[in-house]
Amino acid sequence: MRDVFIIGTGMIKFGRFKDKNVEHLGAEAALLALKDAGIGIKDIQMLASGNLLQAGAMVGQRIMQHLGQTGIPIINVANACATGSTAFREAYMAVAAGAYDVALAVGSEQMGKMGMLGGGGPRESTEGILGSEMMPAVFGQAGVEHMRKYGTKAEHFAKISVKNHKHSTKNPLAQYQVEVSLEQVMSARMIAWPNTLQMCCPTGDGAAAAILASPEKARQIGRKPIRVACSVLTSDPWTDRDLTMPDVSTLTRTAAKEAYEKAGIGPKDLDLIELHDCFATAELLHYENLGLCADGEAARLVDEGRTAHGGDIPVNVSGGLLSKGHPLGATGIANIFEVATHLRGEAGARQVEGAKTGLAHVIGLGSACTIHVLQA
Amino acid sequence: MAAAEPAPAPTRRPIVPFLRLGTGGEPDRLMGYRCGSCGALFLSNRVACAKCSAEGGFEEVALSPRGKLYVYSIVHQSAPGVPVPFVSAIVDLQDGISVRCTLIDVEPDPAKLKFDMPVEMVTKTVRQDKEGNDVVAFFFRPAA
Numbered sequence: 115m116r117d118v119f120i121i122g123t124g125m126i127k128f129g130r131f132k133d134k135n136v137e138h139l140g141a142e143a144a145l146l147a148l149k150d151a152g153i154g155i156k157d158i159q160m161l162a163s164g165n166l167l168q169a170g171a172m173v174g175q176r177i178m179q180h181l182g183q184t185g186i187p188i189i190n191v192a193n194a195c196a197t198g199s200t201a202f203r204e205a206y207m208a209v210a211a212g213a214y215d216v217a218l219a220v221g222s223e224q225m226g227k228m229g230m231l232g233g234g235g236p237r238e239s240t241e242g243i244l245g246s247e248m249m250p251a252v253f254g255q256a257g258v259e260h261m262r263k264y265g266t267k268a269e270h271f272a273k274i275s276v277k278n279h280k281h282s283t284k285n286p287l288a289q290y291q292v293e294v295s296l297e298q299v300m301s302a303r304m305i306a307w308p309n310t311l312q313m314c315c316p317t318g319d320g321a322a323a324a325i326l327a328s329p330e331k332a333r334q335i336g337r338k339p340i341r342v343a344c345s346v347l348t349s350d351p352w353t354d355r356d357l358t359m360p361d362v363s364t365l366t367r368t369a370a371k372e373a374y375e376k377a378g379i380g381p382k383d384l385d386l387i388e389l390h391d392c393f394a395t396a397e398l399l400h401y402e403n404l405g406l407c408a409d410g411e412a413a414r415l416v417d418e419g420r421t422a423h424g425g426d427i428p429v430n431v432s433g434g435l436l437s438k439g440h441p442l443g444a445t446g447i448a449n450i451f452e453v454a455t456h457l458r459g460e461a462g463a464r465q466v467e468g469a470k471t472g473l474a475h476v477i478g479l480g481s482a483c484t485i486h487v488l489q490a
Numbered sequence: 491m492a493a494a495e496p497a498p499a500p501t502r503r504p505i506v507p508f509l510r511l512g513t514g515g516e517p518d519r520l521m522g523y524r525c526g527s528c529g530a531l532f533l534s535n536r537v538a539c540a541k542c543s544a545e546g547g548f549e550e551v552a553l554s555p556r557g558k559l560y561v562y563s564i565v566h567q568s569a570p571g572v573p574v575p576f577v578s579a580i581v582d583l584q585d586g587i588s589v590r591c592t593l594i595d596v597e598p599d600p601a602k603l604k605f606d607m608p609v610e611m612v613t614k615t616v617r618q619d620k621e622g623n624d625v626v627a628f629f630f631r632p633a634a
Contacts, residue, residue, distance in 0.1 A: 240505060241569045243616050243627045245578035245590040254563030255580060262561055262605050306578075307564035307600060352541040355560070357533050358590040359580045 115210040119332035119339035120488065121325050122151025125451045128289040128320035128439035130226060136165060136173060136319075140222035141180035143321035143444075147218070151325045153335055155182040158325070159214040164191045164201030164221040165443040177220055192443075194478025195392065196347075197221065198322065199446025203484060205326045206345045215328040221448070222321035223441035250306035250314055250393065252360055252479065257308050257395025263410070268308035270413040271394040272299040275313045275436055277422050278391060282433025284423075284464035289318045289439030313394035313436070320441035322448040338458045343471075343487040344376035350481040362396065365483040366403035366475065373473070374405070377487040381405040384487075385469035386456055387427065388449040390477040391434040401429070404475060423464065431456070431464050449474040450486055457490040503619060505627040508533040510552075511613070518613040520553040520628060522587055531587040554584035555611040556633060564598045581609055581630050595631040608633040 124146025126139060140163065148154060155178075163174025169192035178188065193200040198221025205217035241247065260266045276296050282288035294312055302310040332339040348369040353361045374380055381404060389404065391397035401412040406427050415421055421429040432438045432452040435445060453472035455461045474486045502511050510521050522531045525539040526547030538545045562579040577593040593609065596602055610633035615624040 239569065239572075240627070242565070242572035242574075242576055243505065243592060243629075245580075245592050246563065246565045246568060246576075247590075248565075248568060250567065251563040251565050251578045254565075255561045255578065258561040258563060304564070304566040304575075306566065307562075352530070354586075355580060355582075355588045356540070358588045359561070 116212060117329050118206050118209045118326050118342045119329065119336060120342060120450070120454050121327045121332050121336035121339050122147040122153070123322070123324045123451045123454050124150055125287055125322040125448050126320060127287045128318050128441055128444070128448070131224070131319045132226070136168060136222050136224040137176035137180055139224065139319060139321035140165070140173065140177040140220045140323070143222065143323040144177060144181055144218060144220050147323035147325050150337070151335060152337060153216070153325070156184055157216055158184070158186060158218045160186050160205065160208055160217045161188045162191055162201040162204035162208075162217065162219045163188060164197040164219070164446065165223060166192050166194065166197045167223060167225065167442065173222060174220070177222070193482045194480045195390065195440070195442055196446055196476045196478030196482040196484050197443040199449070199474070199476040199484035199486065200347060200482065202324055202447050202450055202486070203345045203347055206342055209326045209328055215331045217326045218323065219326065219447060220321065220323045221444040221446055223443040224319045225317040225441055226319065227317065246306070249479070250309055253393035253395050254306035254309050255359060256362060256399060257393070260395070260399060260412070261308070264413065266398065266413045269296070269300065270416050271308055271313055271398055272296055272310070273416050274391065274394040274397045275299045278430050278434035278436040279312070281423055281431050281464065282437035284462070285433050285438060288433040288437055289316055290437045309393050309395055315392050315435040315440040318439040318441050320439060320444040320448065322444050322451045324447055324450055324454070340454045340457050341489045343379070343489045344373050344485070346373045346376065346485045348372070348483045360479050360481060362477050362479070362481065363399055363403050365481055366400060366477060369483045369485045370404045373485040373487055379471060379487065383471050384427070384473050386431060386453060386466045386472045387429045387475070388432060388452050388472070389429060389475040391430055391436050392440060392477070394436065396477070397429065397434065400475065404473070423466070428466050431466060446476045446484060449476060450488070453488050457488055501623050502615070502626050503623040505616065505625050509613070509626070509628050511626055517555070518626070518628070519555065520583070520589065520611065522551050522553045522585065523548040524551050531585060533587070533589070551585070553587060557581040557583040557609055557630070558606045559593065559603065559609055560588060560605070562593065562603055564600065577603065579630065591628065591630045593631065594629045
């Protein structure tokens with residue numbers, strides 16, 4: 115396997131685009147990435163397209179109908195919330211293996227106001243009868259488990275929402291750019307204990323894209339190429355409560371261990387982290403899962419403000435899923451866009467100064483976890 | 491002239507396959523499948539064991555109706571038409587397996603929900619299906 119470099123990235127502002135189709139969104143992000151790299155669609159040798167809600171509808175091909183149908187191989191990828199990052203990884207693997215020299219990864223999604231995810235479905239509903247399968251309850255329970263183990267308070271989770279909303283005010287691409295106080299978060303409508311409305315990510319539309327290239331191509335055409343130091347994908351191994359309580363921690367821990375080994379770094383070497391804060395409870399768990407602190411110390415990390423912009427371990431300076439938004443298939447590449455933008459020193463008002471190494475983490479429930487470590 | 495067929499008596503039907511409704515005075519029970527190789531318990535049959543990969547050899551076992559509250563969430567917003575709030579709970583049964591359930595007969599208030607509190611299973615009819623059968627679900631409630 116050879117080294118792979120990101121030579122271009124693009125992302126459209128997340129929001130709601132009723133007048134556009136999902137392939138428009140994907141094509142717009144792809145064009146931004148192509149222009150960033152200074153190349154055209156004819157230079158792209160393969161496309162990996164991530165989209166979840168239209169997984170059977172050839173979104174990758176539809177994107178090419180808006181960019182130029184060059185006849186290249188296209189893979190359509192679905193992997194729950196890790197859909198975009200898995201598409202990125204498919205493009206990465208294709209270049210790393212030497213099959214192609216320049217590949218495009220696009221993540222796109224159009225959710226509109228679809229409401230909350232999970233549960234329902236075509237089968238006979240058990241929602242409310244056999245507990246809840248919906249995401250707010252699933253991640254509520256995961257937070258309550260941390261409370262049970264370590265005495266974490268609802269306020270600790272709420273502080274994460276405050277932080278990420280504050281971060282988003284510096285990100286013009288975020289779906290929401292509104293600061294909220296701790297009191298506002300705590301007194302907002304309860305969705306599923308301990309997550310209030312502002313501790314749950316919104317639904318929305320969006321797209322992001324990245325272009326990956328071989329070392330030789332990166333030298334020839336790359337503008338500030340960023341090295342992909344590792345690409346890791348794990349699934350959930352058997353754990354005791356697997357049947358009833360999705361375990362978002364174990365597969366993140368195995369992915370983190372593999373990522374640090376492959377990249378030859380440790381968590382202390384990271385200048386910024388974009389992690390999967392679909393709910394405020396999730397972010398706190400992942401501090402420990404990614405080894406940013408020891409088990410049981412995540413609440414202290416929050417209290418000390420160390421994961422805020424300006425702290426020693428800035429997490430989700432983009433605003434995170436909580437405020438930047440979470441259009442499912444776009445999220446995994448948007449996280450990579452964010453990290454790469456900082457490593458190139460082009461993040462504007464939210465720039466993490468001197469960032470050289472960053473990590474992008476995504477979880478798809480069911481479950482899939484990706485971690486990418488990027489280096490300037 | 492033949493007598494009109496009597497209307498069939500409504501029957502009870504479990505909401506999920508791993509709930510077995512007792513007949514002839516037998517209690518309703520949750521059923522599990524135990525791997526003959528490693529002993530891992532599942533709520534549905536498997537081709538091979540998810541824990542140890544051993545093939546076949548699953549034994550169907552009746553699970554304990556008693557357990558302890560592991561964790562929960564109090565759901566205030568759910569799918570349309572679902573009454574809220576309710577307590578979505580993970581209960582660890584005495585057999586070493588956990589189930590997701592709605593915890594009843596307790597206030598939906600974190601102050602009233604103690605980790606490891608003993609709970610017991612009850613079953614209730616939750617609705618009728620299209621054929622007029624009673625659909626029966628299991629719940630857990632605080633136990634003495």
